[in-house]
Amino acid sequence: MDKSVDKRIEARYKNVIRHLDRTWHILDDTRVPLLKNVLSWLAHPDRDLKIIHVAGTNGKSSTVAMMTAIFQANGYTCGHFSSPSILSEREQIGINNTLITPKDFLRYYDEVVKCLKQHGLNFDQLTYFEYFTLISLLYFKAEHVDFVMFEAGLGGLRDATNAIDAPLMAVFTKISLDHQNIIGRNLTEIAEDESAIIKKGTVVINYAGQDMTVSRVLKQRTVTVGATLFEHTPDQIIIANTTPAGMDLIINGQSGYFLSMSGAFQAHNFSIVLQIKAALMTMGYDFTPEKSRDGLANVSMLGRMNYHADSNILFDAAHNVDGMNGLVSALNAWHLKIKPTLILGVLKDKDYHEMLDIIVPVVQRVITVTPNNKTRALHAEELAAEIIASYPNVDVEIASDATAAISLAMRVRESSQALIVVTGSFYTLSALQKDSRI
Structure with a gap:
């Protein structure tokens, strides 16, 4: 491509990003229904994707990064939607750790804007995070990815990512007290908000060390909507050695695993990844220990240890x-x-x-x-x-x-x-x- 064209695309991309509305409509019950409508106007890209929806207070992005690396090592293409970004807004949308290009971002941004105008809405009626959510789904559908690791932004109930139809899985990392002024005053209320991503037919993965109060809420929601809680014997993960560069792990008695992320809490996040992998294997998807080990050793992400x-x-x-x-x-x-x-x-x-x-x-x-x-x-x-x-x-x-x-x-x-x-x-x-x- 001509360099002058590259520069025009880059300039327009930066201009679009600069003018997106950064407002968080965190207590607005109308936003998710609006996005559901937009997704229907866009022919429901979410329905053509195997989405693993990840919510929780801490560990979401680490869980997404680890599972993405394991998917990639085993030959699957995996789209990831994760926030916030650190060096570039495009970090939030990628496939196999390759970021969406400014050209592709603009292509799907224009598709969303055109759709809004056709239904009597202006481009500024969606926010920054809502645009990124929709663009990611259009991009992943167009690229025919095998799986999508889809990270919730804030809570679950009113989060833009909750506009999707029932995902393949609803995954919960550790839920603890945070954003009490927004999504709940205590653990029960926070868990109720997060649990809204559980929908009929979804397989639910819950962090094994979850607070009992939280687990009760998640189980109740699972039963109420007709989802399935994945039953899994907790994996035994032993940290054999830890340095700032990562950890040597012994998993269910097997040594030789290296996680290129440090901190004992990352071992807890990895326990969730092992559950996701086990659940997928019951669905007929193949993962080999050797390839998964390679993926684990090559996890990389900005800003988390x-x-x-x-x-x-x-x-x-x-x-x-x-x-x-x-x-x-x-x-x-x-x-x-x-x-x-x-x-x-x-x-x-x-x-x-x-x-x-x-x-x-x-x-x-x-x-x-x-x-x-x-x-x-x-x-x-x-x-x-x-x-x-x-x-x-x-x-x-x-x-x-x-x-x-x-x-x-x-x-x-x-x-x-x-x-x-x-x-x-x-x-x-x-x-x-x-x-x-x-």
Whole structure:
């Protein structure tokens, strides 16, 4: 293709992304019905896809990444829809870890806009996330993928992804307290919201370590709508060794497995992946241990225990209490000789006080940054003041931008052997990885 054409496509793509409505209609009961209508106008692309719909509080994207890698290693094509993005919005839509191109994105964006106009609606009546949801389904159908790993954005009931008809599977990672002001005040209410993705005829996969309160809600919904809960003897997963680069695992007594993602919580996510694979095998799909082992060793994803060995920096998007506990457990398991230097940026609508109580005691110093979210970010100065007030013995510095944060961390850490940890929010990672070129 002519380079001038490439540039025009890229320019138009960026312009479209820039003008998409970023509003989250999180309490609007009309959005999912609207999207159901749009899907019907688009000839129901979701009905032609084998969709594995993944919901939960933590671990969704990791589960999607692991299962996608195993599908690919076993010769299946797998579309993935996952959010949020870090370096490029196109990270949210891909096939076998290849991102959708700007040209393909625009092709299906134009198809959706044309459809809206034919039914008397304007392009701006759908939001950013709703467009990405619809575009992903059109793209996956056109590319004839074998499976789709389809990650819910926020909760289940009012999430745009819930507009699809009954998926092949409804998968639940660990459900815990988060977004209480949006999807539920307690575990029961949150589980009820998440459980809305369970539909008639769907096979339900539930994380084996799920809170009993949550499991009761999911089981009740399964029975009520006529779905099937997959019964599976829990796999025995033993972590034989763990480093920032990944973990050696023993699975049901078999050694030789390496997961290229670190943190004990990733082993819990992998237990969900093993359930998905077992359920698919009962449906007649083939997976060989050797190919699955290869897939496991080649899982890669930005922002979830993403370790850069050359600079000794760990990026992890721990953005709530549960995620921060998982990160700290991993740091403790590595028995680091020097306490890490922490680059931290959080959102003001999160329980960041408890997050600080978890992470600050295990680090040498904190460099605060402002996440890349104008409306929800807690400013670096405010975060620094909170830490200084509660932890007077911890060194705290403020970075004016991402590049300054990385440069400062590398300069003040004791040696290159001292780990730098970047965490607190996807928006923190987005700013750091885009601006610092790490």
